[in-house]
Amino acid sequence: MTAPAAAPHGPALAGELGLTADEYERIVGTLGRAPSTAELATYSVMWSEHCSYKSSKRYLARLPTRGPHILVGPGENAGVVDVGGGTAVTFKIESHNHPSFVEPFQGAATGVGGIIRDILAMGARPVALLDPLRFGDPGDPRTRRLVDGVVRGIGHYGNSVGVATVGGELAFDASYGGNPLVNVLCLGVLPRTRLQLARAERAGDVAVLVGQRTGRDGIGGASVLASAEFGDAAADASKRPNVQVGDPFAGKSLIECCLQLYAEDLLSGIQDMGAAGIVCSTAEMASRAGLGMTVDLDAVPLREASMDAWEILCSESQERMLALVARDGVPRVLQVCARWGVDATPIGEVTDGGRLVFRYRGRVVHDVPAASLADGAPSCDRHVVDWVHPAAGQDAEAVPPPADVRAAALAVLSSPNVASARWVWEQYDSLVGHGTVVGPGGDAAVLRLADGLSHGEGGQAGEFRGVAVSTDGNGRWCALDPREGTKLAVAEAARNVACAGAAPVAATNCLNFGSPERPPVMGQFRDAVEGLAVACEALGTPVTGGNVSFYNQTGHTAVQPTPVVGVLGVVDDVRACPGPAFVAPGDALLMVGAPTRPGLGGSEYLQRVHGRVAGRPPRIDLDEERRLHGLLCAAAAGGVLRSAHDVAVGGLLATVVESCLPRELGARLVPEDGVAVHQWLFGESPTRVVCSAAPDAVPVLSALCDGHGVFHRRLGIVTAMPRVEAGGSLTLGLDEAGHAHRSGLSEALELT
Amino acid sequence: MRVGVVQFPGSCDDRDAAWAVRVLGAEPVVLWHGDAWLAGVDAVVLPGGFSYGDYLRSGALARFSPVMGSVGAFARRGGPVLGVCNGFQVLCEAGLLPGALTRNAGLRFVARDQSVRVEARCVWTAGIRPGTVLALPVKHGDGRYVHPEPDALATGGQVLARYCDPDGVVGTAGNPNGSVAAIAGVTNAAGNVAGLMPHPEHAVDPLLGSTDGRLLLGAVLAAVAA
Numbered sequence: 001m002t003a004p005a006a007a008p009h010g011p012a013l014a015g016e017l018g019l020t021a022d023e024y025e026r027i028v029g030t031l032g033r034a035p036s037t038a039e040l041a042t043y044s045v046m047w048s049e050h051c052s053y054k055s056s057k058r059y060l061a062r063l064p065t066r067g068p069h070i071l072v073g074p075g076e077n078a079g080v081v082d083v084g085g086g087t088a089v090t091f092k093i094e095s096h097n098h099p100s101f102v103e104p105f106q107g108a109a110t111g112v113g114g115i116i117r118d119i120l121a122m123g124a125r126p127v128a129l130l131d132p133l134r135f136g137d138p139g140d141p142r143t144r145r146l147v148d149g150v151v152r153g154i155g156h157y158g159n160s161v162g163v164a165t166v167g168g169e170l171a172f173d174a175s176y177g178g179n180p181l182v183n184v185l186c187l188g189v190l191p192r193t194r195l196q197l198a199r200a201e202r203a204g205d206v207a208v209l210v211g212q213r214t215g216r217d218g219i220g221g222a223s224v225l226a227s228a229e230f231g232d233a234a235a236d237a238s239k240r241p242n243v244q245v246g247d248p249f250a251g252k253s254l255i256e257c258c259l260q261l262y263a264e265d266l267l268s269g270i271q272d273m274g275a276a277g278i279v280c281s282t283a284e285m286a287s288r289a290g291l292g293m294t295v296d297l298d299a300v301p302l303r304e305a306s307m308d309a310w311e312i313l314c315s316e317s318q319e320r321m322l323a324l325v326a327r328d329g330v331p332r333v334l335q336v337c338a339r340w341g342v343d344a345t346p347i348g349e350v351t352d353g354g355r356l357v358f359r360y361r362g363r364v365v366h367d368v369p370a371a372s373l374a375d376g377a378p379s380c381d382r383h384v385v386d387w388v389h390p391a392a393g394q395d396a397e398a399v400p401p402p403a404d405v406r407a408a409a410l411a412v413l414s415s416p417n418v419a420s421a422r423w424v425w426e427q428y429d430s431l432v433g434h435g436t437v438v439g440p441g442g443d444a445a446v447l448r449l450a451d452g453l454s455h456g457e458g459g460q461a462g463e464f465r466g467v468a469v470s471t472d473g474n475g476r477w478c479a480l481d482p483r484e485g486t487k488l489a490v491a492e493a494a495r496n497v498a499c500a501g502a503a504p505v506a507a508t509n510c511l512n513f514g515s516p517e518r519p520p521v522m523g524q525f526r527d528a529v530e531g532l533a534v535a536c537e538a539l540g541t542p543v544t545g546g547n548v549s550f551y552n553q554t555g556h557t558a559v560q561p562t563p564v565v566g567v568l569g570v571v572d573d574v575r576a577c578p579g580p581a582f583v584a585p586g587d588a589l590l591m592v593g594a595p596t597r598p599g600l601g602g603s604e605y606l607q608r609v610h611g612r613v614a615g616r617p618p619r620i621d622l623d624e625e626r627r628l629h630g631l632l633c634a635a636a637a638g639g640v641l642r643s644a645h646d647v648a649v650g651g652l653l654a655t656v657v658e659s660c661l662p663r664e665l666g667a668r669l670v671p672e673d674g675v676a677v678h679q680w681l682f683g684e685s686p687t688r689v690v691c692s693a694a695p696d697a698v699p700v701l702s703a704l705c706d707g708h709g710v711f712h713r714r715l716g717i718v719t720a721m722p723r724v725e726a727g728g729s730l731t732l733g734l735d736e737a738g739h740a741h742r743s744g745l746s747e748a749l750e751l752t
Numbered sequence: 753m754r755v756g757v758v759q760f761p762g763s764c765d766d767r768d769a770a771w772a773v774r775v776l777g778a779e780p781v782v783l784w785h786g787d788a789w790l791a792g793v794d795a796v797v798l799p800g801g802f803s804y805g806d807y808l809r810s811g812a813l814a815r816f817s818p819v820m821g822s823v824g825a826f827a828r829r830g831g832p833v834l835g836v837c838n839g840f841q842v843l844c845e846a847g848l849l850p851g852a853l854t855r856n857a858g859l860r861f862v863a864r865d866q867s868v869r870v871e872a873r874c875v876w877t878a879g880i881r882p883g884t885v886l887a888l889p890v891k892h893g894d895g896r897y898v899h900p901e902p903d904a905l906a907t908g909g910q911v912l913a914r915y916c917d918p919d920g921v922v923g924t925a926g927n928p929n930g931s932v933a934a935i936a937g938v939t940n941a942a943g944n945v946a947g948l949m950p951h952p953e954h955a956v957d958p959l960l961g962s963t964d965g966r967l968l969l970g971a972v973l974a975a976v977a978a
Contacts, residue, residue, distance in 0.1 A: 155861045159891070160802045162764030249762050249805025256761075341761055427861045429891045431954045432800075434768045448959065464959075575959060 004036035004365050013037065017044035023378060030372045038358065038366040041310035042373060045276040046283060049550055052377035055516040056548045059529040067542040069505045069570070077121040077198050077272060078188075079544020081506045083570045085465050087449055088195065090122040091187040093132075093471070093510040093566050095549035099244070100182040104149025108182050109157035110246040113318055115186040116163060117272035120255055121321065123196035123262050124188025127433050128447055129158050131168035131184055132471045132510070132564045136177025138416050138748040143172070146180050147749060154184075155427045160248035161255070164436055165428035166445035169471055169564075170421045170745070171649075175479075178554030183510045183547075185471055185566045189449055194262050198271035198281075199288035200350045205268050206330050207282065207293060207348040210337055211254050211320035214277070215303030217244045219314050250319040250342075257340035258321065266333050269324040279313040279373065281322040282348070283356055287374035295348030297360040309360040324350060382516050387523035387561075392480045396601040396615025401678045405730045408609050409653055410740045412682055415608045418650035419744025423751060437466060437574045443496035443646055444470035448574045466574035468502035470494075470567055474649065475560030476602045477617035482524040484617045485602075486531030486563045491625045491686055492648060493567035494539050498629035499644040499689055501577045501636025502569025507536050509546035509565050514558025516550045524561040525550075532563060538622035539629070541567055576636050580645035581662035585720035587642050587692040589667060592705060592712045593628040594621070596652070596675050599685030604650045605678065618685040624711075625687045631708040632689065640701045642692040651682035655690050656724055657737045666719040666734060671727035681726060692718055753778040753977055756793035758823070758839075760785045760814050764801030765836065765953060772953035773797070776966060778973050785817040794976045795832040796823055798839025800891075800951060810853060810894040811841030820846055832875045832972050833945045837892050840937070840947030849938055849947045850910065851899035856892070857930025863891035865962070866928055868936050868950050869916040872909045874943035878971040885920040886913075886964035888950035895929040895949040902933035912937035912946055 007013050014024040017040055027035050027043050035043065049055060065073040071088055072080035078092035096111025112129060119126045131154055136143045158165045163186070261267055271281045278300070286293045297312050307315075323344075325333050330346060337344035351357075356373060358366035369376075402408040412418055425440035438446035450463040472493040478485030494504040509532060514521040536543055552559040571577060600606050601615025635641045647655045656667050672680050693701050705712040719725075722734035745751075755773045759766045759782050770780035781791050785803075790796065803814035814820065820842070827833045827848050835843040843849040856862055870877055870884045880886075905911055914934040917926040927934045929949070937948035952965030 152860075159861055159863075159893070160762075160764075160805070162801060247805070249802060249807070252764070252802070253761050426864050429764075429861075429863050431863075431889055431891065431951070431960075432764050432768065434771050434954065434957070434960065437959055 002364060003033055004039065004367055006034035007037040007040050010034050010040065014040055017041065018048065019044050023047060026378060030376065031368060036365055038309040038313060039368055041314050042279040042366065045314050046280060046373040047377035049516065051276050051280060053548055054377045054380040055382050055550065056525065058379055059526055062529060062533045063543040064533060064537045065542050067506065067540065070542055070544060071195065074543065074545045077118040079506065079508060080122055080195060081544065081568055082192065083465065083467060085463065086192050087465065088190050088192045089187060089467055089568060090119055090124045090190065091185060091469065091508055091566065091568055092118055092545045093183050093185040093508050093564060094547045095510050095512060096182045096184065097179060097512065097549050097552055100150055101180055104146050105153040106245050108150040108153030110244045110318055111182055111184050112154055112157040113246045113248065113251050114274050115184045116161060116251060117321065119186045119188035120258055121196065121198060121270050121272045122188065122190065123194045124190035125259060126163045126186050126188045126255065127435060128187045128445060129163055129165045129184060130445065130469065130471050131165065132473060133168060133170050134176045134181035134475065134562060135172050136180065137174045138172050140177060143177065144749050150182055151424050151427055157246055157248045159429045161251045162432050164430050164432050166430050166436055166439050167470065170424060171417045173475055173560055175557060175560045178557060179552040179559050181512050181552065181559065181562060183564050185508065187469055196262060196267060196270050198285055199269050200285050200291045200324055201268040201289065203291060203350050203352045204327060205324045205350045206327055206346045207295060207350065208323045208325050208330065208333055208344050209300060209320060209347045210323050210344045211342060212247065212250050212317055213301045213303045213343065214312055214315045215317045216307065216311060216315065217317055219311055219316065244316050244318050246318045253340045253342050254319050254321065257337055257342045260336050261333060266329045267323050267325060271322050273320040273322060275316060277313065277315045283370045283373040285322065285324065286350065286356060286370040290354060292351040292353050292355040292370050293348055294351050294357040297358055299345055299347045301343055301345055309358060309365040313358065382522045383519040384522040384526055385519040387482060387520045387527065389480045391614035392616060394614040396606055397598040399600060399606065399610060401676050402609060405677060406732065409681065409730060409732055411608050412605055412650050413654060413657060413737055414740035414744035415604055416745050416748040417604055418654050419741050421745060423746055437577065438500065438579060442580050443499040444468040446500050446574055446577050464573040464575055466571050468497040468500040468569040468571060470496035471564055472496065473562050473564035475562040476607065476613055478528060478562060479560040479613065480602045480615065481617050482527040482561050483531035486528040487535040487620055487622065488617055488686055489563055489565045490532060490535035490539060491620055491622065493565045494541055494629060495646045497567050497569030498632040499646050501633055502571040503633050504539060504541045504567050504569045504629055506544050506568045507541040507565055508544055509563055511548045512552050512559060512562040512564065513550050514553035521558055528561055528563045535622060539626050576639060578636050578641040578644045580659055581643055582659045582665045582692050582718045583642040585665060585718055586695060587718040588695050588698045589715040589717060590691045590693065590701065590712050591715040592689045592691045592710060594624055594687035594711050596672055596680055596683055597685040599683035600679065603682060603684045605682035620686045627708050627710050628687055628689065631705055631710040634708065635701060635704055640693055640697050640704065642694060644689050644691045647688040647690065649684060651684055653681040657741060659690060660722065660724065660734055661738050661741065664722045664734060666721045666723045667716055668719055668725045669716040669727065670714060677729045690715060753973055754781050754793045756781045756783040756790055756796045758783045758785060758796065758798050758819055760803035760817065762802045762805050763799050765951065766799040766801065769797045769799040769953040772956045772965065772969060775956045776969050776973055783819055785819050788818040788822045790822050790826055795972055796826060798835040798842050800837030800839060803838055803842060811838060811845040814842045815846040824848060827945045830942065830944050832976065834876055835947040836951055836953060837949055840949055841894065843945060843947045848945050849940055850905060851897055851938060853894050854896045854898055855894055856896050861893040862928045864928065866890040866950055867916050867918045867926060868913045869920050869922065870913050871911045874912060874939045874946055875975050876946040876968055876972050877912060878975050880967050880971065883920065885916060886967065887962040888952055888964055889954050890928055890950050892949055897931035897935045899932055902935060905938065908941065910939050910941065911935055912939050913948065
């Protein structure tokens with residue numbers, strides 16, 4: 001076999017593709033010859049930051065990944081968790097930040113499509129989506145265009161593909177102005193026995209390309225977009241053709257087609273074609289098994305016949321999967337795909353020897369060790385310096401109480417970071433799949449897993465096993481202290497799940513940071529991963545997978561370090577899940593978990609009322625936090641709670657108002673001795689949940705708290721009069737509070 | 753009692769419709785779009801979703817599928833047919849229902865709990881007194897019903913339901929998509945074919961919210977069983 005022809009001007013081309021001189025030399029050393037054009041292209045995308053995690057993997061090794069419920073940890077398309085009853089759940093977060101800035105509608109849409117296929121590749125039916133979003137100053141017209149485009153894009157894909165959008169987050173900060181964060185979590189359900197893995201099993205199996213034709217869209221997306229900073233506007237506009245275009249109808253057909261392939265047990269392996277397309281899926285599936293693959297690129301159905309080999313290999317055309325099939329199973333696979341109107345083409349086969357060989361137009365254009373592409377990227381020892389926020393040393397707790405508590409209350413309630421995101425989720429289908437017990441607007445989404453039909457993808461009708469899932473992140477806290485801020489994010493996501501009565505069992509994460517080439521950003525990253533590891537260990541939520549998104553940076557402006565954490569909880573009976581809403585006048589209110597502690601550092605109050613991001617995030621006691629989760633699950637299962645809603649961004653007042661609004665009830669709150677009014681109403685110290693309980697259930701709840709070693713104190717009472725009375729310092733009508741909370745987002749964005 | 757639920761490529765609420773049929777005690781039968789055989793079902797539901805991607809126009813391609821020829825014949829024989837959301841769009845495109853569904857007035861997808869007032873009796877509303885207000889979810893981008901003579905339609909008893917506020921008052925405030933005369937659903941002249949934008953199949957289980965959809969789906973089951 002003739003070796004592929006060396007690329008003309010190899011070193012120069014390598015540089016243009018983003019490979020360093022050292023990396024080029026390593027490729028030459030691996031191959032024992034100068035690389036071809038196709039090889040340079042595949043190494044450049046596979047060794048890009050986005051695909052290789054070369055700056056981050058040394059840190060990520062620190063994360064806890066094992067636990068009693070974990071069936072599959074990091075390294076596959078998504079982690080898989082055993083939820084009991086023969087059912088497993090797979091979930092993962094991904095980012096599509098850079099494409100969404102360049103083209104918000106398609107960027108967000110294909111972000112949704114991409115994570116759905118990761119979940120599908122594990123053998124699961126994708127059933128739920130959550131979208132943690134971050135944007136710049138809401139008053140900036142550019143932000144409004146981005147919010148509108150991203151929300152439409154998410155709806156366009158998610159609604160049409162038939163996967164319910166059940167939650168997410170929305171936050172604003174000027175640092176996201178040039179780099180919005182569009183993260184998407186997808187969750188899927190599968191019978192344990194149907195788990196699929198993205199690895200080859202044996203030589204001789206046929207590689208079948210399933211799905212859309214391959215075109216020039218998204219070429220180099222991984223390296224050009226996700227692995228470089230944004231610069232001037234004209235250059236960024238020229239990146240637009242690199243954004244992929246999604247087709248949710250093709251995605252939907254692919255889902256149903258793959259589910260039938262799984263049901264008939266026809267595949268020996270399957271992987272989504274995401275970043276770096278054909279080369280990534282073939283290299284990873286082969287190298288995980290120590291095998292190779294030979295692929296005939298002439299067989300790949302193309303949108304444009306003139307495509308070069310490197311373009312076919314690196315194309316990120318959407319709605320494609322690579323399936324590995326035993327030779328005698330191929331006819332049936334093609335038949336099933338034809339039934340669903342999905343293109344399927346055998347393009348190659350699994351080989352012994354570990355070489356990844358591509359032929360095109362009668363010549364070998366690529367012949368390299370598969371493992372060198374998938375795992376051979378040189379780990380990048382980035383320079384790290386400690387990150388210290390300029391205002392972190394200020395004493396944020398020393399700000400005096402506001403002269404006008406009512407004005408401060410309305411300012412906090414109407415902040416776009418606190419106000420209702422109803423405008424967003426009213427554009428999403430949250431119901432499809434008939435599993436959404438609690439949809440958008442609660443602390444965590446709650447899903448019933450039973451399907452009721454004989455498709456066999458969930459449990460049986462009459463079962464009430466379920467999961468709760470929540471995403472959380474707080475860029476402000478992480479900017480002030482990446483380590484503590486990340487611990488708080490894990491704790492809040494887990495607390496949200498526990499508020500729904502579900503036991504937190506696993507975590508996924510999306511780590512959104514600036515450029516790793518800037519040492520303080522690496523300092524933030526190192527500290528955040530440390531915080532993530534510590535908190536996930538302490539709270540019993542091992543990390544099953546995730547995503548690192550670097551280069552969220554425009555010039556000297558990096559985004560606030562924003563680790564977004566998704567936590568999955570398991571609940572035996574979703575009928576017992578308490579919601580956040582107060583239920584009946586006369587019910588007792590209890591503060592459960594921890595007393596109010598200093599918590600104005602990095603708070604919404606401090607930024608909204610005083611225009612400052614300063615101080616240290618509140619301290620968290622992770623043991624105390626874990627005890628609280630145990631208590632909440634026990635109280636929910638015992639039917640003791642009428643409602644549970646945690647104190648989060650905006651503080652106690654926002655929590656109480658949100659609990660009052662659904663049934664238009666009120667609350668009378670007893671002030672806390674020795675706590676200043678602004679600390680009490682707006683402080684964001686963690687591990688606190690406002691619970692309501694029927695008066696005769698209070699002794700039971702108290703005893704449960706004592707038994708779990710959990711702090712609790714009487715907070716007040718639910719009233720029929722729709723207003724919030726906070727001791728003598730504030731009486732706020734619910735209509736006024738509700739208006740601020742309902743209209744805050746649309747007023748900030750000037751929506752019509 | 754067997755209720756066919758048509759599965760087009762791009763159908764999304766087909767599993768939900770089949771599940772709702774089962775919740776109500778009947779047997780769902782999945783009818784594949786490429787087959788012309790209706791498997792001897794007693795009633796047919798065309799579910800929500802984005803059949804054939806809703807390319808060209810919502811429902812415009814689905815009407816040409818083999819199953820729709822049989823559904824048309826079944827309807828002309830008096831068989832009960834219900835189209836929900838995309839299914840409603842398909843029935844309008846197929847000429848089995850009057851009028852058409854166009855882009856929402858706000859040009860955005862709308863998903864919310866919606867109050868709907870039942871206006872007329874047909875096989876699908878047999879057990880419901882006109883004037884009854886039902887809580888049903890809506891979720892659609894192309895739900896704005898248009899018809900040149902909505903009053904004549906109402907006089908003929910073909911307006912099945914209108915959007916309203918929770919007190920049953922029909923007005924612009926309760927109209928999620930700008931439909932003419934706030935029309936949320938219609939029937940054919942014979943009353944056996946019905947189309948609804950709101951989703952009764954998503955309102956049958958108290959765990960998930962409203963159960964008012966049981967009234968609509970239950971009516972036809974009772975009628976066919978009788």
